[in-house]
Amino acid sequence: MPTKILHKEKLIPGRTSKLVLDAPQIAATARPGHFVILRVDEHGERFPLTIADADKENGTITIVYLVLGRSTQMLEDLNEGDVIQDVCGPLGRATHIEGFPAPKKVICVGGGTGVAAMHHIAKGHHDAGNYVIACIGARNKELLLFHKELSLFCDEVLVSTDDGSMGSQGIVTDLVRNRLDEEGENIAEVVAVGPVPMMQAVAELTRGYEKPTTVSLNSLMVDGLGMCGACRVTVGGEMKFTCVDGPEFDGHKVDFAELRTRLGSFRTQEGQAREERRCNCMDKLAEKKED
Ligand code: FES
Numbered sequence: 001m002p003t004k005i006l007h008k009e010k011l012i013p014g015r016t017s018k019l020v021l022d023a024p025q026i027a028a029t030a031r032p033g034h035f036v037i038l039r040v041d042e043h044g045e046r047f048p049l050t051i052a053d054a055d056k057e058n059g060t061i062t063i064v065y066l067v068l069g070r071s072t073q074m075l076e077d078l079n080e081g082d083v084i085q086d087v088c089g090p091l092g093r094a095t096h097i098e099g100f101p102a103p104k105k106v107i108c109v110g111g112g113t114g115v116a117a118m119h120h121i122a123k124g125h126h127d128a129g130n131y132v133i134a135c136i137g138a139r140n141k142e143l144l145l146f147h148k149e150l151s152l153f154c155d156e157v158l159v160s161t162d163d164g165s166m167g168s169q170g171i172v173t174d175l176v177r178n179r180l181d182e183e184g185e186n187i188a189e190v191v192a193v194g195p196v197p198m199m200q201a202v203a204e205l206t207r208g209y210e211k212p213t214t215v216s217l218n219s220l221m222v223d224g225l226g227m228c229g230a231c232r233v234t235v236g237g238e239m240k241f242t243c244v245d246g247p248e249f250d251g252h253k254v255d256f257a258e259l260r261t262r263l264g265s266f267r268t269q270e271g272q273a274r275e276e277r278r279c280n281c282m283d284k285l286a287e288k289k290e291d
Contacts, residue, residue: 001025001086001087001088002083002084002085002086003021003022003023003083003084003086003087004021004022004081004082004083004084005019005020005021005022005078005079005080005081005082005083005084006020006021006022006060006080007019007020007080008020008078008079008080011064011145012142012143012145014067015066015067016064016065016066016067016113016145017064017065017067017075017076018052018062018063018064018116019062019063019064019065019075020060020061020062021060021061021062021063021084021087022059022060023036023059023060023061023087024059024060026051026054026061026087026089026090027054027055027056027058027059027060027061028056028059029090030051030054030061030089030090031054031090031094031095031124032094032095032097032120032121032123032124033050033092033093033094033095033117033120033121033216033247033248034050034051034089034090034091034092034094035048035049035050035051035089035090035091035092035218035221035224035243035247036048036049036051036061036063036087036088036089036090036091037086037087037088037089037091037223037224037225038063038071038075038084038086038087038088039084039085039086040071040074040075040078040084040085041074041085042085044071044074044085045070045071046086046223046224046225047071047072047222047223047224048091048218048221048222048223048224048243049063049064049065050063050116050117050120050216050218050247051063051089051090051117051120052064052116052117052119052120052146053119053120053123053149054120062116063116064113064116064145065113066112066113091224091243092218092243092246092247093245093246093247093248095121095124095191095214095248096214096248097121097124097125097128097130098128099128099129099130100130100131100188100189102131103131103186104130104131104186104187104188105130105131105132105133105155105183105186105187105188106122106125106130106131106132106133106187106188106189106190106191107133107134107135107176107179107180107187107189107190107191108121108122108125108132108133108134108135108154108190108191108192108193109134109135109136109172109173109175109176109190109191109192109193109194109198109202110134110135110136110137110145110146110172110192110193110194111136111137111138111172111193111194111195111198112138112145112194112195112198113145114192114193114194114195114198114216114218114219115136115145115146115150115193115194116145116146117193117216117218118134118136118146118191118192118193118194118216119146119149119150121191121193121216122134122150122153122154122191123153125191126153126154130188131155132153132154132155132156133154133155133156133158133179134150134154134156134157134158135158135160135172135175135176135179136150136157136158136159136160136172137159137160137161137162137171137172137175137198138161138162139161139162139163140161140162140163140165140166141161141165141166142165144159144161144166147159158175158179159175160172160174160175171198171201172194172198172202173198173201173202173205176190176202176205176206177205180205180206180209180211184209184211187209187211188211188212189211189212189213189214190202190206190211190212190213190214190251191213191214191215191216192213192214192215192216192251193215193216193218195219196217196219196220196256196259196260196263197260199215199216199217199251199254199256200254200256200260202215202251203215203251203252203254203256206251206252207252212250213250213251213252214248214249214250214251215248215249215251215254216246216247216248217231217233217242217246217247217248217249217254217259218242218246218247220233220242220247220259220263221242221243221247223243224243225243226241226243226244229241231243231246233246233249233254233255233258233259234254234255234258234259235249235250235253235254235255236250236253
C-alpha cells in the first residue's frame with residue numbers, strides 16, 4: 001500500500017540512509033527478523049528490506065538501506081513527505097527470542113548495514129528482559145551505524161574500527177572473542193547480522209565455545225518472494241530459501257563455504273541480470289513518455 005516517508009536521515013551521505021515510514025498496520029505486527037517488500041513507483045522493481053525498528057504506538061517502521069543500484073537510488077531520491085508506491089509486510093519468520101535469567105547474557109553482533117537489522121533483534125532481547133551486549137564494527141567511525149540507537153537500551157555497546165578511530169582497533173570478531181574469554185559461561189546466545197564473511201567468522205568462533213549462534217542471511221534476498229532462487233542456502237544439509245525459511249538460521253549449520261563460492265561465481269551473472277532489468281525498466285519509461 002502507498003506509504004508516506006515521515007522522516008529521512010542520511011546516515012552516511014550518498015551511501016546509507018534511514019527512513020521512518022507511516023505504516024501502522026505493519027508496525028502493529030512487526031517483530032524482530034521481519035522484512036518488508038518495497039516498490040518505489042509503478043515502474044520500479046520489488047525489493048526486500050529488513051525492518052530496523054517498529055513503533056506500534058506511533059504506527060511507524062524504520063528501514064535502512066545501502067544505495068547500491070537503481071531501486072535503492074530511486075528510494076534515495078525521495079524525501080520526507082513523499083510516498084513510496086508499495087510497502088508490503090511484515091514478511092519472513094520472526095527471530096526466536098527467549099528470556100535468559102541473569103547472569104546469562106546475549107551478544108548481538110552487527111557489521112555494515114546489518115547493524116540496523118541487528119538493532120531490532122537486540123531490542124527484542126532487551127524487551128524479553130535479557131542482558132544485551134552489542135558488538136558493532138566498521139572500517140572507521142564515520143561508517144559506524146546505530147551506535148547512538150543501540151546505546152539507548154543495550155547494557156553494553158562495544159565498538160571496533162579497522163583504523164582505531166573509535167573503540168578498539170581491529171575487527172568485530174575480536175570483541176566477541178574477548179567477551180567469550182572473559183565470561184563465556186554466562187553467554188547464552190550469539191546473534192550476528194552483517195556481511196557473509198563476518199557472520200561466518202563469528203559462527204566459526206562460537207562453535208569452539210559451543211555457544212548457540214543465529215545468523216541473518218537477509219542480505220542474500222533479491223525478490224523476497226521465494227521465486228528467484230537467489231537466496232537459497234544449505235543449512236544442516238538441506239536447501240533453504242532465506243526469504244521463506246529464514247532469514248535467520250543456526251549459524252553452525254549454514255554451509256558458508258558453499259554460500260561464498262556461489263556468491264562469487266554468480267556475481268557477474270547477477271550483475272548482468274540487474275543490468276537487463278534496468279534496461280527493461282528504462283525501455284518502459286521511454287515507451288510511457290512516447291505515449
Ligand atoms: S529472495 Fe528470491 S527466492 Fe528468496
